[in-house]
Amino acid sequence: MDPPRWFYRHEHEWVALVERLKLTPCPHCRVVGALIRHGSLTAFDDSSPRRKTVRARRLFCSNRHRRPGCGRTVSVWIADKVRRLSMTTRTLGTFLQRAVSGGIAAAIRATPCPRSDRTWQRIWQRFDRAQSRLRTALWERGPPPEGPPGPSRRPAAAQVLAHLRATFPDVDCPLAAFQQATRSFVL
Numbered sequence: 001m002d003p004p005r006w007f008y009r010h011e012h013e014w015v016a017l018v019e020r021l022k023l024t025p026c027p028h029c030r031v032v033g034a035l036i037r038h039g040s041l042t043a044f045d046d047s048s049p050r051r052k053t054v055r056a057r058r059l060f061c062s063n064r065h066r067r068p069g070c071g072r073t074v075s076v077w078i079a080d081k082v083r084r085l086s087m088t089t090r091t092l093g094t095f096l097q098r099a100v101s102g103g104i105a106a107a108i109r110a111t112p113c114p115r116s117d118r119t120w121q122r123i124w125q126r127f128d129r130a131q132s133r134l135r136t137a138l139w140e141r142g143p144p145p146e147g148p149p150g151p152s153r154r155p156a157a158a159q160v161l162a163h164l165r166a167t168f169p170d171v172d173c174p175l176a177a178f179q180q181a182t183r184s185f186v187l
């Protein structure tokens with residue numbers, strides 16, 4: 001089981017988190033009051049192909065100057081980013097939805113985010129491996145919608161995506177909402 005991840009969606013949530021830092025225990029050592037800001041994690045992704053975009057903010061559990069921390073860092077991820085994946089959750093969700101309804105080859109052709117076929121295949125495999133974990137996390141929030149999720153070449157995967165949409169119905173990106181709500185990466 002992965003440790004809980006930290007996510008935020010909007011800038012004001014990050015600001016509020018920073019304001020509470022002095023009262024927040026470090027997720028590694030549980031010491032309160034040692035976390036300080038420690039820069040950001042940037043990379044290219046499809047939200048900003050020409051310029052690096054911020055993917056996560058970093059915190060440092062300070063052990064310098066006699067601070068009581070453990071010296072480890074914590075990443076606070078923006079909810080629409082996925083570790084080891086250079087695309088947003090929105091692009092990922094679009095690709096997965098197309099893959100379950102029309103097949104992976106058609107989904108690759110239709111997704112406006114140039115990646116090699118092998119990369120897309122690997123992304124699909126990551127999703128495939130994550131399915132049972134996703135299903136378990138979603139069931140904790142409620143049952144899947146009734147009835148089959150529509151015609152699909154991959155009914156089990158289609159069911160997971162339908163369950164995701166039903167669990168987070170009024171958001172622009174259910175994958176990002178899932179990450180923030182369950183404090184875990186979707187892949």
Ligand SMILES: [Zn+2]
Nearest residue numbers: 026029061070
């Ligand atoms: Zn610590």
